[in-house]
Amino acid sequence: HLCTTSRRESARTEELCAMLLQACSVSVAVGAWMAHPMIFDDVAAASPPATAGEWFYAAHTVLELALGLLKLRGRYQHEAPGVVSPRTQMYVRHHAFSLLSLTMLSFGVWYRRLVHTPAGALTSLCLLVFHGGASLCFALAWSAGAIPFAKLLLPHTPLALGFAALVLAPGSPGRPALSPWRLPGAPASPLSVWSALSSAKSLLPAAVGPRARLLWTVLLLSHAVLELVLGALKLRGRYAHEPPVDAPGGRGARGAMYVRHHGCALLALAALGLGLWAAGATAHPESAGGGLVAALAAQLTPPPTERGSVSASTPPLLAVLHSPFGALVCGCLLLFHGGAVAVFAGAWVGGAIPAGKVLMPHAPLAAGFAALAAWRWASTEL
Numbered sequence: 001h002l003c004t005t006s007r008r009e010s011a012r013t014e015e016l017c018a019m020l021l022q023a024c025s026v027s028v029a030v031g032a033w034m035a036h037p038m039i040f041d042d043v044a045a046a047s048p049p050a051t052a053g054e055w056f057y058a059a060h061t062v063l064e065l066a067l068g069l070l071k072l073r074g075r076y077q078h079e080a081p082g083v084v085s086p087r088t089q090m091y092v093r094h095h096a097f098s099l100l101s102l103t104m105l106s107f108g109v110w111y112r113r114l115v116h117t118p119a120g121a122l123t124s125l126c127l128l129v130f131h132g133g134a135s136l137c138f139a140l141a142w143s144a145g146a147i148p149f150a151k152l153l154l155p156h157t158p159l160a161l162g163f164a165a166l167v168l169a170p171g172s173p174g175r176p177a178l179s180p181w182r183l184p185g186a187p188a189s190p191l192s193v194w195s196a197l198s199s200a201k202s203l204l205p206a207a208v209g210p211r212a213r214l215l216w217t218v219l220l221l222s223h224a225v226l227e228l229v230l231g232a233l234k235l236r237g238r239y240a241h242e243p244p245v246d247a248p249g250g251r252g253a254r255g256a257m258y259v260r261h262h263g264c265a266l267l268a269l270a271a272l273g274l275g276l277w278a279a280g281a282t283a284h285p286e287s288a289g290g291g292l293v294a295a296l297a298a299q300l301t302p303p304p305t306e307r308g309s310v311s312a313s314t315p316p317l318l319a320v321l322h323s324p325f326g327a328l329v330c331g332c333l334l335l336f337h338g339g340a341v342a343v344f345a346g347a348w349v350g351g352a353i354p355a356g357k358v359l360m361p362h363a364p365l366a367a368g369f370a371a372l373a374a375w376r377w378a379s380t381e382l
Contacts (some may be wrong), residue, residue: 053120056162057110060127063155064103071096075256080145090347091262097190097339098265099328101332102130105272108328115166118295119325120274124166125292126268131160135265137257146253158347213317219368220277223333226361227270269336276329300325322376330372337366 011226050058074089077079084092105123134156142152225341237245237256245256275296282297300323301316319324348358 024076051116051268053115053166054110054113056166057106057115060159060162061103061106061110063159064099064106067155068096068099068103071099076255078254086347086350086352087241088239090343091259093264094340094345095258095265097336097343098269100261100339101336102127102265102268104335105328106331109325110330112324112328114325118299121292122272122279122296123165124163126272126275128160128163128167129271130264130268131156131163133267134261135160137260137264140260141253141257144253146257213315216317216321216372217277217281219365219372220273220280220310222368223337223365224270224274224277226365227266227273231263231266231270234266237347269333272329273333276320276326277317280320280326282316321372327373327376330369330376334366334369334373337362337369342367 070077071092074092075084076092106127108125109115109120114123135152138147138152138156142146142149233240237259238251239259243250245251245253251259275293278293279296279300282294297320298317300320321330341358344353344358344362346354348355
């Protein structure tokens with residue numbers, strides 16, 4: 001009884017510390033945002049002060065980094081140390097690497113000041129998928145009485161609202177006069193992003209040609225399909241080796257909430273890979289119509305006279321992958337799949353999973369994104 005009481009008190013203390021860490025992260029970011037005119041007084045005129053959206057990205061980066069590092073322990077906040085099976089610890093650490101890869105994406109977009117560009121719009125859309133889905137998962141757990149109302153409010157609901165505002169907001173003064181949904185001069189349509197995505201079938205032949213284009217197309221689409229399937233499976237609220245949520249020995253409503261949160265992170269990573277491929281599959285962004293995909297393609301495939309080491313004959317997909325944002329996305333996906341391989345290998349060494357689960361499905365994708373990174377850094381003339 002004393003041991004059980006001690007574990008419960010330790011779990012409550014740990015949860016309180018985690019919530020305080022989240023609140024402090026948001027408070028520091030908000031305070032920095034309010035003070036930024038004083039902080040950036042000595043910045044050159046060529047470098048404009050940070051916008052509210054950029055400070056929002058900074059706050060998200062700090063918060064997501066903290067949550068990802070906490071999950072590297074191999075257990076969730078409500079679980080006591082020593083009671084989680086090695087296989088479950090593997091999945092929780094896999095969850096951690098999905099959060100850390102989204103953290104890297106958020107940091108890269110903030111650092112390169114891409115928040116108010118089509119690349120930032122794609123990133124905000126992916127993070128909206130993640131935090132919006134997480135808010136729904138937390139609302140479901142709250143309705144079942146598994147979590148207090150404060151945990152429903154923080155941290156995902158404000159983040160979901162913030163990314164929704166960034167996705168829907170038109171270009172701000174001093175930034176490119178570009179709505180996230182359409183190119184300048186394109187007809188405004190609330191469904192233009194969906195029409196652009198629905199045209200992916202007609203764009204497929206443009207992405208399949210030379211051997212390199214085929215290889216990177218297969219890599220990005222394999223990642224997107226795999227994470228869509230794995231994310232959808234985790235929306236059930238349990239991992240593959242666990243019984244149903246309400247069955248004896250099941251996770252319960254709170255444990256299911258975290259697994260669904262994991263699923264939302266995978267769906268966001270799937271959307272990221274799919275969006276990058278769709279931009280590269282748009283052979284002629286100026287004639288592809290309105291939409292986020294066409295705007296992203298126009299941003300990532302500059303005119304031949306401005307491409308530098310990218311030649312005029314470079315296929316659009318390779319030009320997109322060679323761009324700084326393409327490299328950032330591929331680096332995030334390499335971190336995710338590489339971290340998953342390391343986590344699965346550790347579980348295999350401990351006897352929790354067979355060797356085949358280490359090899360599939362993450363190892364080929366990790367090797368593919370590593371090869372893509374090596375090609376990107378080594379290529380000076382495509």
